[in-house]
Amino acid sequence: MTAAATLAAEGLPVVLVELHPEPRPDWRASTFHAATLELLETIDITAQMHAEGLVVPKYQFRDRHDGLVAEFDFRLLADETRFPYRLQLNQQHLVRMLHDRLQADDRVELRFGTRLTGLEITAEGATLQLAGPDGDTELTASYVIGADGPRSAVRNALGVGFEGFTYPERFAITSTSVDLQELLPDLGHVNYVADPQEWLFILRTPESWRVVWPVPEGFTDEQVNDPGYLQGQLQRVAPYEPGYPVIDHQVYNVHQRVASDFRVGPVLLAGDAAHINSPIGGVGLNSGIHDAMDGARRLGRIGRDAAVDAEAELATYGRIRRTVAVEYVQADTQRNTDRLRESDDVVRRQHQDDMRAMAADPDKARAYIRRVSLLESVQRFGIGRTPAELELELDAPAPR
Numbered sequence: 001m002t003a004a005a006t007l008a009a010e011g012l013p014v015v016l017v018e019l020h021p022e023p024r025p026d027w028r029a030s031t032f033h034a035a036t037l038e039l040l041e042t043i044d045i046t047a048q049m050h051a052e053g054l055v056v057p058k059y060q061f062r063d064r065h066d067g068l069v070a071e072f073d074f075r076l077l078a079d080e081t082r083f084p085y086r087l088q089l090n091q092q093h094l095v096r097m098l099h100d101r102l103q104a105d106d107r108v109e110l111r112f113g114t115r116l117t118g119l120e121i122t123a124e125g126a127t128l129q130l131a132g133p134d135g136d137t138e139l140t141a142s143y144v145i146g147a148d149g150p151r152s153a154v155r156n157a158l159g160v161g162f163e164g165f166t167y168p169e170r171f172a173i174t175s176t177s178v179d180l181q182e183l184l185p186d187l188g189h190v191n192y193v194a195d196p197q198e199w200l201f202i203l204r205t206p207e208s209w210r211v212v213w214p215v216p217e218g219f220t221d222e223q224v225n226d227p228g229y230l231q232g233q234l235q236r237v238a239p240y241e242p243g244y245p246v247i248d249h250q251v252y253n254v255h256q257r258v259a260s261d262f263r264v265g266p267v268l269l270a271g272d273a274a275h276i277n278s279p280i281g282g283v284g285l286n287s288g289i290h291d292a293m294d295g296a297r298r299l300g301r302i303g304r305d306a307a308v309d310a311e312a313e314l315a316t317y318g319r320i321r322r323t324v325a326v327e328y329v330q331a332d333t334q335r336n337t338d339r340l341r342e343s344d345d346v347v348r349r350q351h352q353d354d355m356r357a358m359a360a361d362p363d364k365a366r367a368y369i370r371r372v373s374l375l376e377s378v379q380r381f382g383i384g385r386t387p388a389e390l391e392l393e394l395d396a397p398a399p400r
């Protein structure tokens with residue numbers, strides 16, 4: 001949807017094909033970082049997001065036994081970004097806002113309830129086979145952005161690999177309306193809590209507190225979804241005598257995987273279709289939005305100006321977005337996850353010391369939050385920067 005809105009803003013006609021008959025209402029990502037808010041501001045949607053979202057300037061690293069380890073304050077970056085905080089807003093709200101926008105845009109044709117069943121690259125672009133409410137149809141497109149999630153039919157049709165691994169434990173995510181900060185007064189609004197047996201990720205959104213934990217290997221769906229188990233887990237976070245109302249609960253497999261190519265001919269892969277990662281750090285949705293905007297800006301340039309070297313633009317998309325996915329998104333989420341689940345006591349203590357030292361040093365803290373808010377990768381590679389600009393950037397040494 002971000003790609004469609006950006007393509008339309010670039011002046012291009014767009015067809016959006018979506019399997020589900022309606023925009024999906026499920027609870028998924030809930031954090032928007034500074035770099036993403038800056039990008040979304042260019043399609044004029046951040047004011048609406050702020051009207052519904054929760055501004056969270058600080059976040060905490062904690063240990064389940066030792067309590068608060070370190071706190072980081074995004075306001076250290078107030079001179080670098082207009083958004084020195086995380087905006088907490090559940091993903092389905094951005095989906096709704098973008099859907100409203102796209103419905104009112106003459107340049108966009110929405111085809112909901114339509115499945116992509118095949119894709120063939122042709123001399124003119126690509127032909128898509130679609131199965132929708134009117135039966136089987138074909139659609140010819142000059143360019144395609146495959147943003148169709150981790151099981152991407154586009155990626156599969158192109159025969160592109162998706163190497164990586166799946167964590168042995170599944171993650172459970174449970175939302176409650178009880179205010180956890182009233183029960184645990186020194187808790188932040190976003191908290192990463194390390195523990196060798198059962199780490200936690202606790203965060204607040206406008207309508208809920210959400211708690212994520214690892215499900216022991218071998219637990220069945222029945223065991224994980226059992227209300228008594230969920231209640232027991234929440235009670236162990238903070239005892240609450242009336243019992244926690246659970247307003248949403250999901251359990252899911254977590255992977256670290258990257259597509260072997262992000263671009264084949266006129267087709268770009270973006271978001272979860274191109275890379276998936278652990279949610280620790282809250283960058284999956286964010287980096288997908290960065291892909292979408294990078295690709296859409298390049299297609300905008302190609303569509304507007306016949307002199308633009310389309311091949312160079314598309315190749316640059318593939319090269320840069322894959323580099324960002326590997327060097328930032330995958331590397332950081334894996335490190336974040338490993339830090340939380342570390343079982344060696346000596347290494348765990350070392351992580352704590354490192355985090356404390358980083359939080360105590362304003363320069364190091366600044367560099368760290370610049371990276372986790374995705375500002376560093378955007379400052380380094382830009383979003384939709386021209387191939388010529390990026391050649392210069394790639395020659396420069398990476399920031400340490």
Ligand SMILES: Cc1cc2nc3c(=O)[nH]c(=O)nc-3n(C[C@H](O)[C@H](O)[C@H](O)COP(=O)(O)OP(=O)(O)OC[C@H]3O[C@@H](n4cnc5c(N)ncnc54)[C@H](O)[C@@H]3O)c2cc1C
Pocket residue numbers: 017018019020024027028029030031091114115116117147148149150152153173250252270271272273279281282283284285286288
């Ligand atoms: C339970 C859960 C919690 C999460 N928590 C976080 C978090 O805290 N932070 C974070 O950053 N990320 C989180 N994520 C990940 C985040 O939701 C994804 O990174 C994000 O949704 C990716 O967006 P996308 O558009 O690339 O893919 P998707 O959101 O998967 O969208 C792909 C769309 O393509 C459609 N589609 C699929 N196949 C076809 C087809 N053949 N034809 C037509 N349409 C098709 C699907 O219906 C879907 O609407 C979470 C994910 C889950 C499941």
